[in-house]
Amino acid sequence: MQKKILIVTTVLFFAVVCFFTIFARRIKEAGLPHVYAEALRLRTFTIENTEPGHVGERFRQKCYAVPEKLAKKKEFYILVQGEKNGEEVLFVKKIVFTPGSMEKGAYPVLSGDYNGEPVVMKSDRRLRDGEEVVVVGTT
Amino acid sequence: MKKAIHFILSALALLFLFPVIETFFLSFYSNGGFTLKAWRELFFDCFIFYPMFWNSVLYSSVITAGSLFIIVPGAFGLIMVKKKISKWIFFLYLVLMMMPLQVTLLPNYIGLRDLHLLDTGMCIILPMLFSVFGTVLMHQYMENMEISQIEAARLETNSVFRVLLHIVMPQMKSCIYAVSFFTFIESYNMLEQPMLFLKNKRLQNLTVFIADADQYTGDILFPASVIFIVPVLLFYLLLHESLQQNVCKLTGGCL
Amino acid sequence: MSVNRKLRWEQKCIFCILPGFLGTAVFALIPFFRMIYYAFVRSQFRREFVFFRNFIRVWENDYFRLALKNSIFLLLRDVPVLMLTAVTLSILLHFFFKKDAWVKAAFILPMVIPTAGIVPVWKTIFGDLTGTLPVDLLFLWKNIGICMILMTAALEKIPDSVYDAAKTDGAGFIKTQLFITIPMTAPALFFGTLLSVMNSYKIFKESFLYYGTSYPPDYAYTLQYYMNNHFLKLDYQSLAASSIYNTLLSLLLILTGLRLTKKFQYTE
Structure with missing residues (x-):
């Protein structure tokens, strides 16, 4: 027995x-949160100069373009590659930015620590900084 | 007086069991409370654990099963061949058995390197397959075998294989269990060989995993220990009665 | 039985020993002799025969001396305690505790628990304790089982009549043990001591896993650490020389032990 x-x-x-x-x-x-991500594209925007002494001037500059959804929140998440216990994982990092005024359906990124990494466009749940995610595809 | 001794011995026995029980408990304890966090971190965040676990089990099983094919005929031959040389070989085995591992580690490394077996599973399995421990143990047991049955069998067949299968093995059943068990434990416990001969992490075994545990994030130490211990524990519980009886007989032959 | 048949049988039996022997030769013997060769050579790349220079160099190395000292101390420290505890427990169990098999199983269990599995809990229990106590206790814990099995086997061979005779002579319990049991189980005692000596000598896994590093505190640095470190440094010469010292020491212990065991065979 x-x-x-x-x-x-x-x-x-x-x-x-x-x-x-x-x-x-x-x-x-x-x-894990499932996300759609793609890198932001550079586009030429007409930006108003806000520096004292030059207010009112406009110039054209290439900036990264974000859709309205992200511009409203003034923050987005980028994908960062990392390693956990010998495996490669993707996790997200929050980037705070200042958007400019809309032009042709997109907002320019005027400031923020961003260099062309993939940005989370859509996610099936709220993300937290440093969380691990699974990428489903691009939008 | 008797009761006092009973009490002390029972307490001592519990004390001996304490480390194992504590390992189980600690795997569920994290920052003051019952939690499955450590287990989650082991199962879902540390995927390298799985190949290492199965490697441990696989190496041990292959070594145990394979070495039986070498040990049983080997010990049998040593008993049957009654010349001086078999005594010398047995003595050599006895001496080799008592040597610490480090003595043959370096030359083994060089030998395996020259055979291009380093960083494969074979470099772990092969040396342990020919470990002399089992042969010595089985030889001691076989000394007390009933020769008459073998002589009777020899009248009918000249095939050693047949004699082994039908006469020797049934008598040796309990001894074979004991030898397999000890071989399994010894190979399950392997540390130096995988650490030094294998570079590929997916070929390592669990002992190395626990040795290198600090390089893994998460509280994975205790759950890993639990999973590591459980197979051996289960085998022990299955076999421990026959083990106790038979190790007595085995080493009784040595005296 | 015809001579022919007998010869063929013997041949087949020799054939049985062969695989095991060949394997042992390839993986243990030949490497061993190769190592002896390395011990006498200057380096892997300049194969000059340098006689005993390697041996002298190793002997003069402070670390080697430390390692040797620690190994011997460990032996002297642990084996007597182990044998004493094992003998006492075996005797007590044998005479007082025949029915509860779980007690015996509890003492034997540590023998089968893999070292790596138990070291984490050991580290938690002993934490930052300095000294060799943790490793000593681990050795004790693990090896009591085998010694107890040996002792129990020997104890069960002693006929009850001997004890009855002692009782009628009016001997107390302790006296009976000292003067009857111990001498009658002397072979088992010697074999157990021998086995424990070899096991204490082989302690490396336990210590290495406990300290988690190749360079443990000074009091824990044994011969195996020395050899392991030289292996990692690829200093084959020192490794070979120290291995030979190691072998000589082991051989000395084994042969002395076996001789003594044979001498003390008790025959009625």
Whole structure:
């Protein structure tokens, strides 16, 4: 009787570990936020100069263009590649920026620590800074 | 008086079990409370753990199973061949068995390097496959075998294989269990060989995982220990009675 | 049985030993002799025969001396304690505790627990304690099992009549143990001591996993650490020379032990 319990426990144990070996990755991914991301494109914008002494002047400058949704929030998340326990993972980093005035449906990024990395356009849940994500595709 | 001794011995026994029990408990404890955080971090954030676990199990199983094919005929041959040389070989095995691992580690490394086996599974399996520990143990047990049965069998067949299969193995069953068990434990416990001979992390075994545990993020140490211990624990519980009886007989032959 | 048949049988038996022996030769013996060659050579690249220079160099190395000292201290410290505890426990168990098998199983269990699995909890329990106590206790914990098995086997071979005779002579419990049990189990005691000596000598995994580094505190630096570090430095000469010292020491211990064991065979 005791032997039976032990044999069943052994089989169960290995079955469980086997299960996790095969499915752990999928289970984890299911729990991560799924995002759509693509890099912002540079476009020429006409920007009003706000420096004292030059107010009212306009000049053309290439800036990154963000859609209205992100411009309203004044922040977006970029994808950063990192490493966790020997595996490459993607996580998000919050970037705060100042948008300019809209031109042709997009807002220019006037300031912010951004250099062309992929930006999260759509996400299935609210993101937090430093969180790990899964990229589904581009918009 | 008797009761006092009973009490002390039981307390001592519990004390001995304490580390194992504590390992189980600590895997559920994090920052003051019952939590599955450590387990989650091990299962879902540390995917390198899985190949290492299965490697541990695989290496041990292959080594145990394979070495039986070498040990049983080997010990049998040592008993049957009654010349001086078999005594010398046995003595050599005995001496080799007692040597610490480091003595043969370096030459093994060089040998395996020359055979281009480094960084493969074979460099772990092969040396342990030919470990002399099992042969010595089985030889001691076989000394007390009933020769008459073998002589009777020899009248009918000249095939060593047949004799081994039908006469020797049934007698040696409990000994084979004991030898397999010890071989399994020894190879499950391997540290130096995977650490020094293997560079590919996916070929390493769990002992190395636990040794290098600081380089992994997360509280994975205790859950990993638990999972590491469980298979051996289960095998032990399955076999411990026959083990106790048979190690007595085995080492009784040494005296 | 015809001579022919007998010969063929013997041949086949030799054939049985062969795979094991060849494997041992390839993976243990030949490497061993190769190592002896390395010990006498200047370096891997300049294969001059330099006699005993490597040996002298290793012997004069402070770290080697430290390692040797620590290994021997460990042996002297741990083995007596281990044997004493094992013998006492075995005797107590044998005479007082025959029914509860779990107690015995509890003492034997540590033997099978893999070292790596138990070291984390050991580190938690002993934390920052300096000194060799943690590793000593780990060794004790792990090895009591095998010694107890040996002792119990020997104890069970002693016929009850001997004890009855002692009782009628009016001997107390302790006296019976000292003068009857111990001498009658002497072979097992010696074999157990021998085994424990070899095991204490082999301690490396436990210590290495506990300290987590190749350079543990001074009091824990044993011969195996020395060899391991030289292996990592690729200093094959020192490694080979120290391995040979190691082998000589082991051989000395083994042969002395085996001789003593044979001497103390108790026959009725």
